[in-house]
Amino acid sequence: MKASNGVRELLAARRTGHSLDAQFYTSQEIFDLDMEAIFGRHWIYVGVEPDIPEPGDYFTVKLGRASVVVLRNDDMELRAFHNVCRHRGAQLCNAHKGSVGNLVCPYHQWTYDLSGKLIYAEHMGEDFDPSGRGLKRVHVESVAGLIFVCLAENPPEDFARMRETMARYIGPHQLADCKIAVQDEIVEAGNWKLVMENNRECYHCVSNHPELTISLYEYGFGYQPSPSNIEQVQAFRDLTEREHARWEAAGLKSAEIDELDSCVTGFRTKRLPLDKAGESQTMDAKVACQKLLGNFGERNLGGLSFWTQPNSWHHFMSDHIVTFTVLPIGPDQTLVRTKWLVHKDAVEGRDYDPAKLTAVWRATNQQDRELVEMSQRGVADPAYEPGPYSPYTEELVEKFANWYVGRLKAAVE
Known part of the structure; x- marks a missing residue:
């Protein structure tokens, strides 16, 4: 993969434990490299199985210049294709979501079945062979209901490890038996790496996220021990140990697994106790949906968090799921x-109120947007230089940066 000497020098000079050089957040060359080396070669989270619950349901996603259509075929299997007609290249599906019997090109009506096979092409002559003109496949996989695609011809093989590991953690929440109650989209004026870095730490949470920290323990996401807080830090560790034992006994995997910068398909998961009422990430820390997920009979099941490199994070509770792309x-x-999911049989207005369901993360998303945009303005300033990460509260930011730089180096070398 081509990269200028300047980019290679930046990669070689990256200082461990510090934020990235400004060009990683502002350069068009590096952005293009990101789309080719990161989003073009790795497993990318794009949606959930409830996006496409029935045969013929589809959604589209844009990954750089590539458009991908993800659908459910007649056998209820997931399939993904490049969203490009094999005739003259017109885009097949122009809506974000929809439902079709077949995929019909709006330009000249070339028609493909849900397996991608070309089944109709008028006026092409007696010698035309449709067998080599099916849609180009894209790799697609589900992790207990979370859908990932990979544009590479040979995708990273270690995805199977993440899928098998996370199926045990996510499985009891039965995501495939949920429905999308609310979906929001925000366009942030910031580089995608700043968005991910902001998510990977809670150094900023207490001073910036009053709604989110209602249900999150202050000492749950990294804290520098000191004589003034040693008792509180230890109390949270003891609480987590007790709750993990209780949840594990009930069949809920809870222990931390951290492979954020040790695998090509980087990921991390952990179930943590919630504060106050301890039930859900809501303004009163009580469930937002009265109909619980899966076979749960208890509300206080903490919050299972799942992070993936390079582009997602997710929170699973007893009553609802929040997922971010x-x-x-x-x-x-x-x-x-952002998508908020509840049990597919939950009734709006009776079992859940969308306003209560979304209040915490709608507020948090807007606050994070402002922080990311503030950071983008700062890294574009000539005075910016990489600063040190906190080893207590920004450890996961460092792991994201390590993973990212490592994957770029592997691509250009």
Whole structure:
């Protein structure tokens, strides 16, 4: 993969434990490299199985210049294709979501079945062979209901490890038996890496996220021990140990697994206790949906968090799921898509109120947007230089940066 000497020098000079050089957040060349080396070669989170619950249901996703259509075929299997007609290249599906019997090109009506096979092409002559003109496949996999795609011809093989590991953690929440209650999209004026870095730490949470920290323990996401807080830090550790034992006994995997910078398909998971009522990430820390997920009979099951490199994070509770997708648009523009899921049989207005369901993360997303955009303005300033990460509260930011730089080096070398 081509990269200028300047980019290679930046990669070689990256200082461990510090933020990245400004060009990683502002350069068009590096953004193009990101789309080819990161989003073009790795497993990218794009949606959930409840996006496409029935045969013929589809959604589209843009990964750099590539458009991908993800659908459910007649056998209820997931399939993904490049969203490009094999005739003259017109885009097949122009809506974000929909339902079709077959995929019909709106330009000249070339028609493909849900397996991608070309089944109709009028006026092409007696010698035309449709067998080699099916849609180009894209790799697609589900992790207990979370959908990932990979544009590479040979995708990273270690995805199977993440899928098998996380199926045990996510499985009891039965995501495939949920429905999307609310979906939001925000375009943030910041580089996608700033969005991910902001998510990977809670150093900023107490002073910036009053709604989120209602249900999150102050000492749950990294804290520098000191004589003034040693008792509180230890109390949270003891609480977590007790709750993990209780949840594990009930069949809920809870222990931390951290492979954020040790695998090509980087990921991390952990179930943590919630504060106050301890039931859900809401303004009163009580469930937002009265109909619980899966076969749960108890509300106080903490919050299972799942992070993936390079573009997602997710929170699973007893009553609902919140899932986040980060999709780069340009060097200083990023789409953040948030979905709130509840049990498929939950009734709006009776079992849940969308306003209560979304209040915490709608507020948090807007606050994070302001922080990311503030950071983008700062890294573009000539005075910016990489600063040190906190070893207590920004450890996961360092792991994201390590993973990112490592994957770029592997691509250009």
